[in-house]
Amino acid sequence: MRLSGSTIDVDGARGQFSEMNDIWAGMLAAFQLIWSLDADLVEITLRSLQVSLSALVIASAIALPLGTWLAIRRFRFRRATIATLNALMGLPPVVVGLIVYLLLSRSGPFGVLGLLFTPAAMIIAQVIIITPLIASITHQAMRELWAEYHDLLISLNTTQRQRIATLIWDGRRALLTGALAGFGRAIGEVGAIMIVGGNIDHATRVLTTAIALETGKGDFALALGLGFILIALALMVNFAIHTLSRTERHGTW
């Protein structure tokens, strides 16, 4: 039957076959790249980690105290702040990228800083994306803990500072979980950093943007190699979150 088919069919089959072949070859090449610690691969991975870890540190510095504060203080715009936080959490990263782009572009209000298409711009975008997420998780966990501890901490005459310190210390597992979730979101994000970073080789190219580019070019070896690293990072983060939340539930320290 096949022999009697048209040449187009044969071409189609051959095309599929060669694509499968490409992927296998790509996988092999990818493992070789990882195994040999390919210079580009290492550079891109390190930049990804640098950008996302910086964003994580800055976002945590804002979100952990903010979330705790929201949990223990009653003030006038508390509900509005929490609602805003939840709304910001649902903001599409591409839109964040667009806004940061406009703010940092030469004609924008922060244009003079010359940050567009630098890792700094990417960090800013990621901070905006993950701060609401971490703050929201923090708020949730701290509210629960505060309800539990409230009477005791009031009775012991604790200062505001001692209360926050106690809650952050005893809730550290939940906070770490929140931070890890933020990191997971940052390292896997592609839309915003593509826009504000520009995916410039040796300057702003990170795992996700490189994968997008290499896939587009049909260079599956590098794309897959980078993909494996990204998956490994994501798995590690998820595994850590899982372990932490399990120990949390079992009440072990």
Add this chain to the structure above:
Amino acid sequence: MPPLSVSLRNVSVKRRGKTILGPIDMDLGEAGFTVVLGPNGAGKTTLLKVLHGVERVSGGTVQWSRPADQAQQAQAYVFQRPIMLRRSVRNNLAYPLQLLGTPKVPIAQQVAIWAGRVGLADVLDQPAPRLSGGEKQKLALARALIRQPSVLFLDEPCANLDGRSTREIEAVLRAAHHSGTRIIMTTHDLGQARRLGSDVVFLLNGGLHEQGAAAQVFDAPAKAETRAFLDGDIVD
């Protein structure tokens, strides 16, 4: 730790339009072991919290014999449902002293002493939230006493304890009382009230129904409801 006395004038607590306590006029002297009695929902917990200053009053004044911040600092409170910090038993005991900035060595000594007194020496390194109900109550009591408060509030400290633990805890309370701590305690255990109390406050429906020396209230209560309650009848 100099002694403290307190007087309530026309104190009332309202929640959602309902008066759950008061109006109450009451004086509590510097010494003594006061037991607060009354049926469920009479307002015993509310009264203790008002005295401790952690319950918002809707009217009236609570006047301690020393300035409010000093008075508050010299008090400790054991809640009806023990609150466990998510830490080890050791760190739960150490916590009130850590807040005061006490150095590590004296803290460790005090922790060892109090863990021994309430029989928790063997579980010092266990997470406190995993203790049994009775062990939690013992821990909460030791954590309250570790600051050597002038005034100790106890909201049913022996509710989940068996006979032997109750006896141990009563010994700890007597010792604390003899060393100068003024105790104000609620209990549903009338035997315990007789064993420990030097004076009695009887609450009914949020009001102060009867107050007096233990011997007098137990042996010759002035009000019919008090007598009925002490006889084990249902009062409402």
